[in-house]
Amino acid sequence: LIVGVGQDGYYIASDIPAFLEHTRTVQYLDDGEMVETDGEQIIFRDIATGQERSKREIQITWTVEQAQKGDYAHFMLKEIMDQKESIARAANQDEEEIMTIAEAIKNAKGTFLVGCGTAHKACMAAEYFFSVVSGHHVNVCSAGEFKLYHHFLVAESLLIVVSQSGETADVLEAMNVAKSKGAKVLAIVNVEGSSVARAADYTLRINAGPERAVASTKAMTGQMSVMLLIAYALKDALHDGKTLLFETGALINDMLxxxxxxxxxxxxxxxxxxxxxxxxxxxxxxxxxxxxxxxxxxxxxxxxxxxxxxxxxxxxxxxxxxxxxxxxxxxxxxxxxxxxxxxxxxxxxxxxxxxxxxxxxxxxxxxxxxxxxxxxxxxxxxxxxxxxxxxxxxxxxxxxxxxxxxxxxxxxx
Incomplete structure (x- = not known):
């Protein structure tokens, strides 16, 4: 759950867009925590002990306008059309951070790539990116099946998890499995400060902006874009990858x-x-x-x-x-x-x-x-x-x- 901290009160939801028009300041509940509020103040506690816990406030960079339909009949159509710009935003990653992640993949004893639903299909596409672009092998499976592969994990393994919301239960479980073996985790997410992002060792945001429609569109292409960029970084050709994605954004703009x-x-x-x-x-x-x-x-x-x-x-x-x-x-x-x-x-x-x-x-x-x-x-x-x-x-x-x-x-x- 997420707590929105507004000037006129508090808002509780499982996804930020539900209260974005009221506040862009959020606090996250972790597993085993509860929240008390009387409308005037809010207190986070450990469920088992009742001990109070401190939380930092996170400022969401999305705007209210980004989370509204505007002149479009539906959010899904708006988010499809947003891809004219969102591919370029996904490509706009910190180069030093991308190269650090590429080095972690090179040094890993087994790289695993997991997601659920549409994010899983983005992972499957990325398997081809890594193979074709950089000649690097990764193991792909649905996040809900990942615990069955635990015996392949060692402390030097790397798990890459992909989630739009950063709150997907099966993805969080996969992360727990990897961490129980001492493995590192890279999270590719859209929502900053989400549970997945907070628990990961490395985090890359796809910068798609709020996605309100249930069916994922711009988040998926953003996920593929970031993973394609990593594939180019593994080839020591990060600039080529960025150029390709910026050009792809322009092609999409013309197509739509x-x-x-x-x-x-x-x-x-x-x-x-x-x-x-x-x-x-x-x-x-x-x-x-x-x-x-x-x-x-x-x-x-x-x-x-x-x-x-x-x-x-x-x-x-x-x-x-x-x-x-x-x-x-x-x-x-x-x-x-x-x-x-x-x-x-x-x-x-x-x-x-x-x-x-x-x-x-x-x-x-x-x-x-x-x-x-x-x-x-x-x-x-x-x-x-x-x-x-x-x-x-x-x-x-x-x-x-x-x-x-x-x-x-x-x-x-």
Whole structure:
């Protein structure tokens, strides 16, 4: 829980945006603590002993305006559009701090990368960043599964945890497992002063600003951006990584124009009555296919599944029939020809094939162009999917900001 300290009283919530319009001064409860207040003062105590505990106040840098919808119909759309600037903010990291972290990864006896849900898919993409950009191996798993890997941990291991809120229960548990072995922890978070940030040995903020919609958009691309930057630092090419991300931000700014949004809305209108949607990708677009399915399912309630393109013939292709909408996520790289073969197999079974790629291929029934962004390709590829998910939700009469049965900060196991 978080306590907001205002001039007119105190506010208690699990996420800062809930009271940001009233105060930007916060104090955090740690595990095993309680808070007493009569509206005039506030006292933190140890639950077991009743002993009073002192707390420092943290000033939140977000503004009220950043946490409001402005002229947008929904927070989700606003946060998608925020990515015109948020990628550059994620890239604006302290160079000495990034190089310190890169050195820690180089010296670690096993680096583990964990997150939950969308953050986990960002970690999966980062596994490719580390492999392709710097030739460095990392181990990726869902934070909720990490305790099963405890026997691989030693004091010289490094755990990298990724969380938008910094309050995710499974992530905190993973940190406790690592610390019980004496391992160091790097936290990549959006919320300063959060439980995850306070417990970590190193912390990098993605600087996305407040994210109000339950479905994560700009936080995910910020997480990928920071991890891509670390991959370049491991290659001793940090400046190249920063330049790439600043250029990617400019490409996204050009891509997110009214005509592009209208094009995606039109495609959403063509598939909104279908109940099944399948997405394929290869290399770093495989985790983007998985993330695409999450995003579409959680806000539109349309059943969606993501697959590695090479896995189609091992089962999923049996699901394809005449008119089934399928999305192929592609870049301009060494796996393009393989992906075209996979997409052709879908088309041969009657799929309505939507291509998201820098180049139009004749097998596409519909095409959404993405800029060619090199190693940052998955960052630009996921954005039209975010817009498509938003449009499907709106056109199917759902609230994209508050999907049923879901919470923004998952603070319970």
């Amino acid at each position: 124009n009214p005509r592009y949004l209208e094009r995606i809305a039109t495609i959403a209108g063509k598939i909104k009555r279908h109940e099944h949607l399948y997405i394929i990708g290869k290399s770093w677009h495989y985790p983007m296919a998985l993330e695409s399915a999450i995003k579409i399912q959680e806000v539109s309630y349309m059943h969606a599944e993501g697959f590695a393109g090479s896995e189609l013939k091992h089962g999923p292709i049996a699901l394809i029939e005449q008119g089934t909408p399928c999305i192929a996520l592609m870049g301009n790289d060494e796996v393009t020809s393989d992906m075209l073969n996979n997409a052709t197999e879908l088309k041969a079974r009657g799929a309505l094939l939507i291509g998201i790629a820098p180049k139009r291929h004749e097998i596409f029934d519909e095409w959404l162009k993405t800029p060619d962004a090199g190693a940052a390709q998955p960052i630009v590829t996921i954005i039209p999917i975010q817009i498509l998910a938003y449009e499907l939700a709106v056109q199917r009469g759902k609230d994209p900001d508050m999907p049923r049965n879901l919470a923004k900060s998952v603070t319970v196991k």
